[in-house]
Amino acid sequence: MAYTVSRSKLTFGEKLYLPAVLAGLKITINHLIKVLTGKTKVTMQYPEERWDTHLPEHYRGAPTLVTDEHGRERCVACQLCEFICPPRAITIKPGEIKDGDRWRKVEKFPQEFEIDMIRCIYCGLCEEVCPEQAIFLRKDYAITGLTRAEMVHKKDRLYELGGVMTGLVFKWNEKK
């Protein structure tokens, strides 16, 4: 069914359009004046001024891997992030924790864990989907590199960026 949009009849003044044009001009000039007089200040002068201290708690910067309070890598290579990642930036090769390791109980760890930062869209789905709370979008946003290879974050780099995250998961502790 076609839907008819009713158009209101314009008065003569409105038909001239000039008052509306003038009103528009007034709005824009007001903005300009406010910026000139320093009343508005929204632009941050990067890199002299940085967001770092103002970043909100949930800021989505570079995805990183974290270790827990025991220094154990939280990631168990469940590959859910690899599955959920919309641009398929994550590649994981799972491995088995061998006998004799303190965390043998955990059984699995990522042998290789790569995030291609050229592909990453910082959507945070990996963080959201992670059942072990091992992957976090930290506040790093200035991710640059000179080669494509450099932009693929390997496991050590991911842990270096991620650091330690305590709490949250107690499952792999001795009595759990």
Place this chain on the structure above:
Amino acid sequence: MSDPVPLLNVQIDGVWYQFPKGTRVIEACAQAGKFVPRYCYHPKLSSPGNCRMCLIEMGMPRMGPDRKPELGPDGKPVINWIPRPQISCAQDVAEGMGVRTDSQLVQDCRHGVMEFLLINHPLDCPICDQAGECELQEFSVQYGTGGSRFREEKVKKPKHVHLGPRVTLDDERCILCSRCIRFMKEVAHDDVLGFASRGSHSYLTAHPGRVLDSNYSLNTVDICPVGALTSTDFRFKMRVWFLKETKSICTSCATGCNTLIGSRQNVLYRQTPRENNDVNSPWMCDYGRLNFHDVNSTDRLTEPQIRHLSNLETASWTAAISRAAEDLKRFQPTEIAVIASGRMTNEELWFAKKLVDSVKTSNYDIVPRTGPADDLLLNSIRNPNTNGAQLLGLCSDQPGAKLQQIADGVSQGHIKAVVALQEDLTAAGFKATDLERLGAFIVMDILPNETTKRATTLLPSASFAEKRGSMINVKGRLQRLNRAIQSPGNAREDWEILRDLIQHLTGANGVYLIEDVFKQMAENVPQFQGLSLSKIGDLGVSLEGVVAAAPVTASA
């Protein structure tokens, strides 16, 4: 024809259905579209009724004083409901039976059982290989409550137990459904598994001094509804949701078990059985199941090669095919021999036969391959398509009968050109030094071996998982192979290589679709009359008039 099975009237969730006598209640519900969740129940095994997941409300018709069912206003029997929930997996349907699969009580039963199963479960889905095909996960989502009220410590049990050479057990994940125990006892006839300890501390284990080393041990992994039993080979390799599943058949023996090939990004990860009650039920032997690692080998032949003096050099397909054709043209029919393989598909064998015909030689055969059989699935004939080779005329009733004669011919020098298709001739009675003296030695294979080293033209071909085609199993059943992954490098499907070779030899126009190859066969081979590749279907068709090539072993 036996007497028709009488149909019984059964009321399921208020609707009356008819089921043949002998149908289990749980199956009847599923057929009526009211799936009843289950853990311990497996249609091919006995019913111990221990998981209590399939509890439903059940009732029988109320009997009047005249011992006849009382009829309600709708003319249907009035049902006397049993106050307690009943398991549906151990009972057959009865006339006038009533079933409720989604009443309040049934739902509470399912919530209860799900909660109980999960309180001592480690909930380690992130590392568990079963995740994604785990019934505990699925039913928990569908029938569970979504939360746990369990605040206590879980029961600790043995983890990563090497139950056998191919099976690893995690007892904490085990829900003690006993499917594996029953499989080993009832199907594999190797009663090696059992429970130890009791109550919540019960755990699965092999009998003292025994290991789960049956050739059918990996079927316990298949039927394990949770991740307790895992395949040591597949363990921690890939999450199942990444796997692309391709319906195919096992090519490790003449039984031709139906399979699902799990692959991701052109890598094979596992092969699991696919139910076909005419061939393998839902089972498969470990030998066949794990016999795919060659496909992933880094040694795979990827480029056609031509011999220049003593070196094999990489060449284009055009160059390699024309070199092979030119080489063959140089010899008389009696100087040429073709060794085909019982591992080739019908389509490949069809072209192999055309090749034989076009060079007009009578020196051709296949290499027989045998091994010990068992009384379940594994056949003594280890070539998957000997029947096809016979049917298409590449060997006599006794495969390999001419092989020694050809080998002698090569040795004595009156056979000067040999085409070896997917066979290592040095393992089939040919001497490596003889092969080196051949004027033309055209070899088609997937992996390097002593034969490929001596080829004058080496043609890399596709493995069983990389091609389509059909095979005939030991019982004369025509079944399909499907392509799961792409061939590495420039390797091509065998039938295409053979077609091109024949085109170079005879100039005849070839066919360009495997469907057309089969069509051509169907027109010329009476047994294939009226069939096409698509008509074979996923479960295959039984061919009439194809006699078993060798003693058939009993199968499940």
Place this chain on the structure above:
Amino acid sequence: MPAILRTPHPRERRIVFKNVDREGWTTDIDCYLKDGGYEELKKALKMQPQEIVSEVKASGVRGRGGAGFPTGAKWGFIRPGETKPIYLICNADEAEPGTFKDRYIIHQDPHQLLEGMIISCYAVNARLAYIYIRGEFPVGAKILERAIQEAKEHGFIGKNILGTGFDLEIYVHRGAGAYICGEETGLIESIEGKRPYPRIKPPYFPAALGLYMSPTIVNNVETLCDVKHIVKMGGAEFAKIGRPNNTGTRILCVSGDVQKPGYYELEVGGVTMGELIYDICGGLRPGRKLKAVIPGGSSAKVLRADERYKIKTKQPDGTTTEAEIGIEDIRMDFDSLAAVGSMAGSGGVIVMDDSRDMVWALNNINQFYGHESCGQCTPCREGSLWMQKITTRLLDGAGADGDADILVSVADRIAGRTICAFGEACAWPTQSFVAKFRDEFLAYASKNGNASSKPEDKH
């Protein structure tokens, strides 16, 4: 042999326990024969098996093991003209906490049991019988084996018993000590040499598909002893003892906070709970008040002392009258105890006075069931241990709000949903304890200040 022989209480009527605590009584067959032993066997062998079954049916005797199923009816399940072998099993796996009657029969009067068994086998046409005795009774097993040997020597067991052509072998089968072996199908599995996993019913009713998939009768020790006395006095005469539908005598095993705990053979329904506790058992300890009674073994539902029960009694003219009674007025018979929401069970009466902590008591019971669950089916396997963990946690001071409700809900999800009756056995105590002493559970649950016991803090 007990060092001290107890004098029976005057209100007792000792039939089965006639020889228990008897001066100069030994387990020797001679002693038994001197007292007129095996006379009933001779009498029975002269009768038709069907006659004996009829007498047992007429006597109205109900199983003494716990469920109280009429024995005659059970025997009647054996189809006439059965072609498969028929087995009789004596269930001497007396494992219910609070019950200690069968062991006295076995320890002091084994021949009475054997005689009852031989008669029963003759009645149901069983040629092979087992006495399944629990692993914790090694002495009893020895006594029984000796008694069987003696009976064989005297021709009461073996080929062609007393020249009647009736053959019978009785074997003693020692269990390994699991409560679940007292469940008849679990017991059968155990005899078959498997884990005593109870079987699903349907289809595995012992009377049809029992031991080795053959018809099997499983009876309690006391029941089988009663058979001897039914043959002796006739079914009709036996039925006069006790009350209608609750015939014969029962051995009540009273334990707990009474002055004189012990076993008392009484006419079924012959006494009330009050008489049992205050007259026969000498009352509670001084200064104590009655708090609760578990009337039929630990799996029976607990009765609270200050509860009032409405009992409907059927009058001879067909009308029913309703009376409200207190705990003292409950008759100790099958139907009365069922009417007040508990059961006569195995006859183990556990008396608790006001010094008892009901959470502790339930935890004690739960510990037993959590330990004894066979682990076959899910609700009981997981639920019984969970209930124990909750009560233990409550006792540890780590209770949480809602624990009482979780306990009840867990028990509700076990009862009626398991393969065997163990589900009910472990669920009923929890259901009744929490329902009747909810305030005590809530008091524990509110003591949730002990943070160190919270699971997430234990690393």
Place this chain on the structure above:
Amino acid sequence: MTDILLGLVWALVKAVGLVFVIILPMVSYTVYAERRVSAMIQDRLGPNRVGPMGLLQPIADAVKLLLKEDFTPASVNKFYYWLAPACAMAPSLMALAVIPFGSNLFGLPMVVANVDVGVLWVFAVSSLGVYGIVLAGWSSNSKYPFLGGIRSSSQMISYELSLGLSVIPIFLICGTLNLPNIVKYQIENGWLISPIWLKGISLTGINFPLLVSSIFSVDALVKILLWVPLFISFVVFMVSMFAETNRLPFDLPESETELVGGYHTEYSSMKFALFFLGEYAAMITGSAVIVTLFFGAWHVPFLPNDPSQFPWLGDLVLGIIHIAAFFIKVAILLFFFIWVRWTLPRFRYDQLMRLGWYFFFEIALANILLVAIILAFAPK
């Protein structure tokens, strides 16, 4: 002979000086202004990195554009592809030749070419600009530039009509096409945006009788009557000038959202820069024409034209003041251009054509009639 030579030299000096010293830097800094103003209107800052306050940004841009790879797509018609940017740039600069951008300096009139048909020259030359665009659109051999070129040609033709017609009232009033003479008329009779000049007021004092008589004269009445048609003329001219210079809200030939970049989509490096410069130069030219026609060109109110009245001010200073006044006016108009761009949304193509043909064309025609009637009845 020497006079002609000298005149030629002077003309060259003026032309080169005007183009390279004033206009081109002005173009660059108009771009800079555009970026800064648009930023501020949008609550941003704009380029502020290169040099103080980003003032060297235009130079950086120029360097960048010069150094960028000059890429010529394979499918283009090379000759016209190369020609088009020049065609786009040159006309706007040429039009400036007749604009009087100052009074006198060193006794020389500050106009490159004082021709009698000045206004016609402006129109004639500036309408050539469309060729550059059409050529670019066609020679690029690509659909977006092609569409841009088509749009541009029809838009220019449409608005040239109203542009031309809207200035006819001025000729009627001034009676001349010579731009310096129009300026002279404005000095004497007031700016044509509101052509009444209060005689008798100067920096040296107020001549009241002259003032009163100038207010209460018939001449004044006529001029006040002319305010209405002249204002209409101004608005139509102004809007048409927006359209002619492809400025928003009439930037359909290069609308980014639909045509990627329109006619210059395929251009890069300096050739793109030429289009860019052309556009801004056209804007400057347009502003200059408006200033000349309606805002009294270099004339500063209350500052008499005759330097002899202010000997202390000096000939030179006055000349510079006049030049400055002209460019300040131009700058204000440029700002207005920018301001409008960042305020109004783009017209739809059919709306654009409708506005041009249905309204401005008719309004301009009626306006001529109105002025003619007023002038016909006004006493000479």
